[in-house]
Amino acid sequence: MPRILVTGGSGFLGGTVVDTLLSRGYLVVTTMRADRPNVSASQLTYAIVKDIAQLDAFDEAVQQNPPLDAVIHTASPFHYRIEDVKRDMLDPAVNGTVGVLQSIRKYAPSVKKVAITSSFAAMYNNVNKPVGSTYSEQDWNPVTWETALDPENAAGQAGYRTSKALAEKAAWEFMEKEKPGFTLTSLNPTLIFGPVAANTASLENLNTSNARFLDFITGKVKDKCPPTGSLFWVDVRDTALAHVLAIEKDEAAGKRYFLCASPFCNVDLVEIIAESFPKYKDLLPKGDALELGRYPGSGPPYKVDHSRSVNELGLKYRTLKESVEDTVKSIEVLLEKS
Known part of the structure; x- marks a missing residue:
């Protein structure tokens, strides 16, 4: 069975990618240890990566015996606690992505396919995008290193968006320049909802996107519903499956995939929670x-074209109702633990 390296395997998405691979019978190596007592050591092993901001961080991790067949790179910072945008966001995202590609080229000639987690952030923020138009894989965030280092990008979502855009651009530039012996596919998910992994230790470890x-x-x-922020959503299980399909399907080579179920706003979430979990009605904003x-x-400012992921990868997106219900149920488990 093929052996796959998953970077960032303890993260919300990375952990779900690991579980998806294991459920399909793959042998998995991941860079972050997580508790999976029912998985044998022969099917799941671990590699140490100290600092993904260093270009050689993955040199040892990609050197495996038996050798790797593919790599899924999900490791990247996603938080808004930014003091220095270059140190806290840009270097870990860009160097982590270019670094893993470099390490594979140098030390893992057996690897034939690589999938990286980019983001809708690498597509968003084009000032020429008119309201009412449609987002697809053709869209690119126009950020450059110069604009990314502007003081106005020193915090919050701007730092995250620029890091993802620059990391994906750097990955495609690497492929064009170096022409390595593996193919590259990028996955560009929107805001990711979905159930928290059973091995999540506590509420303090809850991923950013599910905190709402x-x-x-x-x-x-209860007294003030927060602004939605992001425009679109996707379930973590669909996103993880897309990463796996990207290394399974030859037609995914050299392409990017916009992973998005639909537009949403926070009021949609409140209404689903109120209907599906009546016990929370008095705690929800009204x-x-x-x-x-x-x-x-009067409605979503932009439309979605996710036809490439549906037609080529075969994704069938979950509904917002299913995702919200499963997310809330998983957070209830954490609340019971705390």
């Missing part, structure tokens, strides 16, 4: 308190 669900069901935002969580106009 905890805020809703604990009443933290009436005027919902205003900030609505779409800025």
Whole structure:
């Protein structure tokens, strides 16, 4: 059976990628240890990577015996605690992505396919994109290193978006320049919802994108629904499966895939939680308190074209209702532990 390296295997997405690979019978090496007591050591092993901001960070991890057949690179920072945008975001994202490609080229000639987690952030933020138009794989965030280092990008979502855009651009530039013996596929998910892994230790380890669900069901935002922020959503299980399909399907080579189920706003989440979990109704924002969580106009400002992921990868996206319900149920388990 093929042997796959997954970087960032303890993360929300990376852990789900590991589980998806294991369920399909792959032998998996991952760079972050996580508790999976029912998985044998012959099927799941671990490699140490100290600092992904260093270009040689993955040199040892890619040298495996038996050798690797493919690599899925999910490791990248996703947080808004940014003091220095270059140190905290750009270097880990860009060097981590280019570094793993470099290490594979030098030390893992057996690897034939590589899939990297990019982001909708690498597609977003084009000032020439008119409201009402459609996002697809053709879209690119126009950021450059110069604009990324502008002081206005020193914090928050701007730092994250620029890091993902520059990392993906650097990956494709590497492929064009170096022409390695492996193919590259990039996966560009939007905001990722979905159930928290059973081995998540506590609420403190809850991933950033799911934190809004905890805020809703604990009443933290009862008096003021927060703005939605991101435009679109996708379930973590569909996103993980897309990464696996990207290394299984030859037609995915050299392509990027926009992973998105549909547009959404926070009011949609509140309404689903209220309907599916009546016990939380009194903790959810109502009436005027919902205003900030609505779409800025009469509906979604942009449309979605995810036909490439559906037609070529064979994805069938989960509904928002299913994803919200499963996410809330998984967070309830964490609340019971705490």
